[in-house]
Amino acid sequence: MTDTAIQTAGLTKAFRGGQVAVNGIDLAVPAGAVYGFLGPNGSGKTTTIRMLLGLIFPTGGTMSVLGARIPEQAGRVLPDVGALVEGPAFHLYLSGRANLARLDAADLTNTRRGSAARIDSALERVGLSAAAGKRYRNYSLGMRQRLGIAAALLRPRQLLILDEPTNGLDPQGTREVRHLIADLAADGITVFVSSHLLSEVEQICTDVGFMRTGSLVWQGSMAQLSAQQRARVTVQTQDSLAAKGVLADLGLAEITEQDGSASAVLADRPPEQVVAALVAAGVGVRGFTVAKPNLEDVFVQLTGEGFDVSG
Ligand SMILES: Nc1ncnc2c1ncn2[C@@H]1O[C@H](COP(=O)(O)OP(=O)(O)OP(=O)(O)O)[C@@H](O)[C@H]1O
Numbered sequence: 001m002t003d004t005a006i007q008t009a010g011l012t013k014a015f016r017g018g019q020v021a022v023n024g025i026d027l028a029v030p031a032g033a034v035y036g037f038l039g040p041n042g043s044g045k046t047t048t049i050r051m052l053l054g055l056i057f058p059t060g061g062t063m064s065v066l067g068a069r070i071p072e073q074a075g076r077v078l079p080d081v082g083a084l085v086e087g088p089a090f091h092l093y094l095s096g097r098a099n100l101a102r103l104d105a106a107d108l109t110n111t112r113r114g115s116a117a118r119i120d121s122a123l124e125r126v127g128l129s130a131a132a133g134k135r136y137r138n139y140s141l142g143m144r145q146r147l148g149i150a151a152a153l154l155r156p157r158q159l160l161i162l163d164e165p166t167n168g169l170d171p172q173g174t175r176e177v178r179h180l181i182a183d184l185a186a187d188g189i190t191v192f193v194s195s196h197l198l199s200e201v202e203q204i205c206t207d208v209g210f211m212r213t214g215s216l217v218w219q220g221s222m223a224q225l226s227a228q229q230r231a232r233v234t235v236q237t238q239d240s241l242a243a244k245g246v247l248a249d250l251g252l253a254e255i256t257e258q259d260g261s262a263s264a265v266l267a268d269r270p271p272e273q274v275v276a277a278l279v280a281a282g283v284g285v286r287g288f289t290v291a292k293p294n295l296e297d298v299f300v301q302l303t304g305e306g307f308d309v310s311g
Pocket residue numbers: 015016017019020021039040041042043044045046047048164196
C-alpha cells in the first residue's frame with residue numbers, strides 16, 4: 001500500500017480525429033481519500049477513468065494505481081480496484097442476487113467456494129439484503145446503482161473508481177449512494193468518484209480535482225480549498241443601500257448591493273461586529289448569513305466560466 005492511490009504525470013489522450021480529451025493532467029489521489037473528480041460533461045472525466053482502468057491507452061504521460069504502473073502492471077493491481085463505469089449489464093428478469101451470482105461466476109480470479117458468502121456480504125454492504133430476491137427490473141434507480149457498486153465489491157478492494165454514480169438518480173437515490181460511499185470510505189477504501197453535479201458530492205469529498213476541457217484546473221484537499229475561500233456576509237434588508245454603506249464603513253471588500261440585500265467579503269472581521277454596526281446604523285435586518293462559496297462557485301471563480309449543471 002502506498003500513500004498515493006492514484007498518481008498521473010502529464011496524462012494525455014488524443015483521439016484519432018485529433019480531439020484532445022485529456023490534456024497533460026497530474027492527478028494525485030491520497031490513499032484513504034474520497035476524491036471528487038469534478039467537471040462539466042465532456043471535460044474528460046470518463047476518458048481519464050477508462051485510462052486508469054487500462055480500458056484505453058493514453059497517448060502521453062504516465063500513471064500508477066496503488067503503486068503499480070498502468071497499463072504495464074495492470075494485471076497485478078486491478079483485482080484490488082473495483083469500478084463502476086457506465087454501469088454493468090444486469091439482466092432485467094433476474095434478481096439482484098442472481099445477477100451478482102452470474103458476475104461472481106464470471107470472475108476467473110474467484111474460486112467458486114465462498115460465492116454465496118461473497119454475494120451476501122456485497123448485498124449487505126450496499127443495503128440490498130432485503131431486496132436481494134427482487135427482480136432487477138423492479139429496482140429503483142438508486143437500488144440499481146447500489147447493485148452496480150455491490151458488483152464492484154464482490155471481492156475486497158483497496159480502491160473504488162465510480163464514474164458518475166449519482167447520474168440520473170432522484171434525491172433519495174443520490175442520498176443512498178452518497179451514504180454508501182461515505183460508509184465504504186470509513187472502512188478504509190479509497191474512493192475516486194466523478195461527477196458533474198458538484199453539490200451531490202461536495203459533502204462527502206475529502207479531496208477534489210476540477211476538470212475543464214481536458215485540463216485539471218485545480219486539485220487539493222477540501223481543507224485547502226476551504227482555507228482559500230473567503231466567507232461572504234449577506235444582509236437581507238429593505239434598506240440595502242444603507243446596509244451597503246455600513247459594510248463600506250467597516251472596510252469590507254467586494255461589496256455588492258441589489259434590491260433587498262447587500263453582500264461583502266467578511267475577511268477577518270467577526271460577523272457579530274457587522275450585525276452590531278448594522279443595528280447601530282438603524283438598518284432593519286431581516287436575514288443575515290455568512291457562507292463560504294460552494295464547489296460550483298469555486299469552479300466558476302477558477303475558470304471564469306459557468307458550470308453546465310443541466311448536462
Ligand atoms: N472514442 C472517442 N473518440 C473521439 N472523441 C471522444 C471519444 N470518447 C470521448 N471523446 C471526446 O472526448 C471529450 C471528453 O469526453 P469524456 O467522456 O471523457 O468527458 P466526461 O467529462 O466524462 O463527460 P461525460 O460526463 O459527458 O461523460 C468529449 O469531447 C468527447 O466527445
